[in-house]
Amino acid sequence: MREEKVKKKVREGYAQIASNSSSCCGSTAADETGKSIGYTEEELQSVPEGANLGLGCGNPVALASLKEGDIVVDLGSGAGFDCFLAAKRVGEKGKVIGVDMTSEMVDKARQNARKGEYTNVEFRLGEIEHLPVADNTADAIISNCVVNLVPNKKKVFEEAFRILKPGGRLMVSDIVLLRELSEALKKRAPPESCIRGAIMKDKYIETIKEAGFQDVKIIEKVPYSEDVLRDPDAKVVVFNPEKNAEELKSLSELDEKTKEIAIEAMTASMSISVSATKPATKSSEA
């Protein structure tokens, strides 16, 4: 029951984001965030306006070394940013399938696909714990700062394992915890925030291994901005989600307790990119 509530909160939160971010002028901050986590200027310019909502925490596409003709599935595709970048790489012979559980996001992604005239990208409304994809079909799975939002992470990785071809690659970027969060922080962070759903780094890696993956590697760690004022996790515990985060000019505006929590939010979590492989032999399938 608690899981259902969290999922509902997440859906509502992201539906809000999908409808709020207009495609005309809201992208500057998203592009800034994009650059800071490793997207190139060229990549940011190449997708339809409004496709990058600045919600990611690393660029899995750059890491996924996608090949022409690959079938790629994006878990939690949002407005489609990573799907469109992936689509360019896999070319006309390849295919990119984005799955997202928020219908407003899928709508937006589809509009963006039309704007960008992509013919090799499809979006489906679905839950990443119940992927609507056949066994052994994907060459690569990408996911950018999404799994943290899902209460049952084990199920997500098991599903990813199932739909990958033997030898297929999982490339996820996500927020993980470096230490357990204080009760004070838990109270402040909304259920749909990344940090609230994040689990300990070791546990995260262990969960991927338990799903059957091999060669599980943390291949990149992107520290968020050193500046608490710009850190998305810090912002989320300091502000009401409705309040404009840009309003905060200096830490001294915060009371001691809030400042402490903001700093905890920033230092207790980090963004990682993980790569893993489904074994090429059929023996591990069950």
Add this chain to the structure above:
Amino acid sequence: MDILACPIDKYYPLELHVFEEKEEVTEGLILCPKCLRWYPIRDEIPEMLPDELRKENEDLPFLKKWKTKIPEKILNEGRPFNLKK
């Protein structure tokens, strides 16, 4: 369609029933012949959600709307919702 599977029992291939088509299928229904779960395509989007995220108040009108084009079996035995109560 070839790699689309039922999110519940993972069965594939699924059956596609097209109700309305422009460049793409705008309205239609995807059917799992194994468990008889049906998934709507609305505004070109295949909605492949598990039962607990389905909305009866949206899905029943959809079934009624396309009643004449939906196989009898689904109208009577389709999951998670059908017209036989």
